[in-house]
Amino acid sequence: MATTRTSNEMQVPARTTSRRGFAWHRLIEGATPYLLIAPLIFLISVFVYWPLFYSTYLSFFDWNFVRPDKAFVGWDNYTRLLDDPRFARALHGTWIYFVALIPIQVFLPLGLAMLLWPIRRAKSQASYRIMLFSPTVIAWSVGAVMWLWIFNPLQGLLNKLLAEFGVERINWLSDRDTAIWTVIVVAAWKTLGFHLILYLAALEAVPHDYVEAAALDGANNWQIMWTIRFPLITPTFFFVLVTTVISVNEDVFGAINVLTQGGPFGSTTNIVYYLYEQGFQYFQIGAASAVSVILFLATVLLTWVQFRFVERHVHYG
Amino acid sequence: MSKMTRRKFASTAAATGAAVAAGSAAASAASSRFAAPAVIRAQDAPVEVVFYNIWGTPPGGEEPETKHPVDQVIDAFNEQSTDVKVLGQNPAGGYFEVLQKAQADLAAGNPPALVITPWSNIFYAYEGLGAVPLEEVAGDEFDATFGNLKEQVLPLVQVDGHTIGLPYAFSCPVIYYNNDIIGEAGVDPETMFSTWTSFLEQGPAVQEAVDGNPVIGFGTNLDWPAQSIIQSNDGFVLNDALEPVMNSPESIAAMQMIADFDSAGLYDRSTTSETRASFLAGSIPCWVGSIASLGGLRNNATFDLQTSTFPTFGDKARRMSSGGSFIGMYAREEEQQQAAWEFLKFALSEEGYALWMQTGYLNASTWDLPTLEGQEAAYTQLDEGLSRESAWPTGRGGELQIIWGEYVARIWANDISAEDGCNEAVEEVNAIIESQG
Structure with a gap:
């Protein structure tokens, strides 16, 4: 009896503990995802969503953070952009950078990766990887000095080389016809290596079985590349495409800033550099905020278009 | 394990975001007050x-x-x-x-x-x-x-x-020159730099000594020396009421002078950092810069570095800006x-x-x-009287300065005529000033 009683006495609290433990377990289990994601949500909220919200708010004011008078100006900061020829020029520059740099940053490294893939086991592979990737890690300030010496019209390397072929002096950075292309070359040089490494890593991850099976079926290298390898690296391709579209304006900012500061005559500026000038050189916080809102909306739209129309061609395996 | 639905996720994220936003807003409101917070320090500390x-x-x-x-x-x-x-x-x-x-x-x-x-x-x-x-x-x-x-x-x-x-x-702008090249060209610098006209006339002789390279480059924001050049021809960039007046005949003529240097192939259109490098490398013989650059140039120049006052427009008085x-x-x-x-x-x-x-x-x-x-040229200009560097009005003054600087660059590089450039600049600057009330 005693044993039974003891057993019963012990069983009752044991059942209670189990129920409570189960509730705790359910609670912890339910809360775990939120707890795990909370730090990220916090950081994103502080550094992304809050600035975004606050920029939108500031775009309706004429204020510099310091003056006590913060004047509500409605849509003035937006309508003013429509009247500003420099904003139109910045949009034009943005379009040229998009058209020129997206293929260079997305397709050129893809082509290079496919060319370099067959020699991935060669002894020279470390050299070419370092050679192609090093611009990505070189600081803009350091790279700029090199490029400024290359493009210097009077004693620069490029003009000296061209002079050997009878080409007359070109003002690479101060001629409006050449400056933007010079900036594009330098921006491409800086970002090419990173995407190349991503593509090479993706190619490395393609299962060898598929390739072997295709080879047994008589597929040649070209067919294997385009029908096996490329479809299997489309997730990486899509990632590179989306991130390039988002970041191309910022990628080119460094090149503009160190080489031309938007000149000559504003011919190399883009929307991000225009935003920088408004906010940090002219201290026009409202106008800069309006530009940032427009830029954000355009980026969201472009990203949506890519997910809507390009993602369907991606093979996630 | 409870299922994470989109609604749950969104509501949690929104709640977190709202809390953070509210907190940040409060912090921001506090920080945007004009006065600084009291500094806490020990009583006897400096x-x-x-x-x-x-x-x-x-x-x-x-x-x-x-x-x-x-x-x-x-x-x-x-x-x-x-x-x-x-x-x-x-x-x-x-x-x-x-x-x-x-x-x-x-x-x-x-x-x-x-x-x-x-x-x-x-x-x-x-x-x-x-x-x-x-x-x-x-x-x-x-x-x-x-x-x-x-x-x-x-x-x-x-x-x-x-x-x-x-x-x-x-500071004020001066002309730095490579006396070795000027000497090689057989030109008297004092005569050459006396007026803009004599500079333009004797420039080609100096150009020959540098294998046809341009003769003069500018190493500062262009609106700064432009102000001195305009004032020295009795024009102004801004009047006393801070209105843009750089489209007067005197101002246009002054701007045309440098455009004439460009037409003659004497003006270096390169960027300001490029002109400095070209000058130090001996590729161009003259360079316009701040007198404050003297020390840096002297440390790097491997030639006889000299300075000159800005040329004048005939008998008109030189009126440089600080x-x-x-x-x-x-x-x-x-x-x-x-x-x-x-x-x-x-x-x-x-x-x-x-x-x-x-x-x-x-x-x-x-x-x-x-x-x-080497500072003598700058002190001569100081003694003649320096005006204040154009201080552009309204809260968009920095932008106005850049706009005018861009027109100066275009005029000097013959990308636009001096008359059109000056008129358009006045129009554009006025429109912004008026929009600011």
Whole structure:
């Protein structure tokens, strides 16, 4: 009896503990995802969503953070952009950078990766990887000095080389016809290596079985590349495409800033550099905020278009 | 495990975001107040004041063996002051970056007491950033202290009758030239640089000595020398009412002169950093820059470096503009303001100013201090009278300066005619001024 009683006495609290433990377990289990994601949500909220919200708010004011008078100006900061020829020029520059740099940053490294893939086991592979990737890690300030010496019209390397072929002096950075292309070359040089490494890593991850099976079926290298390898690296391709579209304006900012500061005559500026000038050189916080809102909306739209129309061609395996 | 639905996720994220946003908003509201929070310090500790400038060693930079004169001034002050300690800081890069940092600190309620401020931003400093009129801080000491400035210098830092800074980095543009090349060309520099016309006439002879390269490059923001060139032909960029008037016949003719240099292949269209490199490499014989560049050029030039005053337009008087920066006071607390004033007094004392004069900037004081070899041209221009660098009106003054600078570049490179360029500039600048009420 005693044993039974003891057993019963012990069983009752044991059942209670189990129920409570189960509730705790359910609670912890339910809360775990939120707890795990909370730090990220916090950081994103502080550094992304809050600035975004606050920029939108500031775009309706004429204020510099310091003056006590913060004047509500409605849509003035937006309508003013429509009247500003420099904003139109910045949009034009943005379009040229998009058209020129997206293929260079997305397709050129893809082509290079496919060319370099067959020699991935060669002894020279470390050299070419370092050679192609090093611009990505070189600081803009350091790279700029090199490029400024290359493009210097009077004693620069490029003009000296061209002079050997009878080409007359070109003002690479101060001629409006050449400056933007010079900036594009330098921006491409800086970002090419990173995407190349991503593509090479993706190619490395393609299962060898598929390739072997295709080879047994008589597929040649070209067919294997385009029908096996490329479809299997489309997730990486899509990632590179989306991130390039988002970041191309910022990628080119460094090149503009160190080489031309938007000149000559504003011919190399883009929307991000225009935003920088408004906010940090002219201290026009409202106008800069309006530009940032427009830029954000355009980026969201472009990203949506890519997910809507390009993602369907991606093979996630 | 409970299922994470989109709704659950969204509501949690929104709640977190809202909380963070609310918290940040409160923090922001607190930080956007004009006054600085009280500084907590020990009662007998010296008052520390921050002085943002562009010359000290930037963050992460290596201290040079010989400190920059501005740091020498600060060290000398700190050695003899027991009540005040000045912390000289170069927060980042050039004038604009320093002003950005100051603005951010002001917005955060943590104003730097003193900030080196470009002359062209004088109105923004006063109206936009609340630079403190020094008369209000100095009281009776103001006249005695500023009496140590040359008479013509004080008006350069005054807005609406208020003195809003100590003229410090005081400069003007001069022509630097490579005397070896000029000598090789068989040209007398004094004759060549006497008038713009004689420069244009003798330029081709010098050009031959540099294998057909351009003869003159500009190494500063172009609107600055353009102002001096226009004024020397009896024109103006802005009138006394701060309206743009650079489309007068005199101004247009002055602008056309440099465009004529370009037509003759004598003007170097390269960027400012490129022209400097070309000059030091001996590829171009003449370079327009601030007199403050003298030390740097002398250290790097491997040729006989000389300076000249700007040419004139015939018999007309040369009217150069000053440039550089002043030390503006942005401290909001009285204790900070008084401590900063103590440093300004020292900076303008004979001891402090003598240390500063090692830089190559012009002597704006009445102290009889030695000049550097090569500064003679700049002092000649100073004695002739320097006007203030164009201080562009309204809160969009910085933008107006860039707009005009862009037109100058286009006119000089014959991308637009002088007449059209000047007229369009006036139109564009006026439209912005009017939009600002």
